[in-house]
Amino acid sequence: LNNRAEIKFTLQNSQLSFSAAKGKYTGNMTTQPAGKTSVGQINILLATKVEAASLPESVFATLDKAIKYCKLGDSYAEIDSELVRYIIGNKNKITIATYDQFHSALLTTKVDTIKNPFKIAVYQSHFDAIHKLAKQKEVQIAINDRYFYVSGPHFFLCLLPIQYNEQEFEVVHGIINDMITKEKIASCNLDTKALSNAIENICSIYEMGSKIELTVKQKRIDLKLATSHGSITDALAISDSEGTATINFDAPPLKDVLKCSPPNVCRFAIVENKAYTLEYKFDGIF
Secondary structure (H helix, E strand, O other): OOOOOOEEEEEEOOEEEEEEOOOOOEEEEEOOOOOHHHHHHHHHHHOOOHHHHOOOHHHHHHHHHHHHHHOOEOOOOOOOOEOOEEEEEEEEEEEEEEEOOOOEEEEEEEEEEEEEEEEEEEOHHHHHHHHHHHOOOOOEEEEOOOOEEEEOOOOEEEEOOOOOOHHHHHHHHHHHHHHHHOOOOEEEEEEHHHHHHHHHHHHHHOOOOOOEEEEEOOOEEEEEEEEOOEEEEEEEEOEEEEOOEEEEEOHHHHHHHHHHOOOOEEEEEEEOOOEEEEEOOEOOEO
16 A cells, blocks of 8 residues: 555455555455454453553653664674664653673663653664654654553554563663773763774775774874774774773674764763673764
């Protein structure tokens, strides 16, 4: 039906036929009867009072904007594979977390007061599905621990959350808060876009398992990669640096982080024998 004008449908027994009101576009599909159980479940969902539990439009707009900065996926997969987003909405704050064993993201932002606190695990694609159906028209969103409801002028969408246990919500919070409070052996202010461009260029000779060497100095960061394809070095200007250190890291997780990071200046820091972090504060988002 995509990009089609008026379509006529005819249902006869189990055969659903369709044809364009103007033109030669025709087709048919075989249908199956809906059981009483299925119909009952659908009626329960359709009877949900989304209006009574809906989030303020400003809250969903903030959530929709913020979740894009946590769009991490499986950085080593051959095809795009997204990670779960763990979302907590309580009082006037939303927290979004996502992680795997290679990288993680934690975002907090202030919002208008949330009357019905919620905790839910979803995929980024849930939001893509909403936009595809809403087509920039106003919708009502209601989120609770069991369902993610979206009601629009011409559709009703019920997105089932992913099964999780309570510990999964706390894992990223614990990991990143530990990184933030740990003493850093080196840190500096760094332009994200410059770092992203440098990593992209260096990775033109990347091969699986190779490590980029990064050295924080007083006024610059040095980058170096050597593989069987050759070697590349680069340097980036930094400011407000503290300490000096050298680390070796694999490129795919960092590239995945930079893919969804804002093109702002970040605070880059190295936690000894632990990790490196990129920290942002902008537009009420941390």
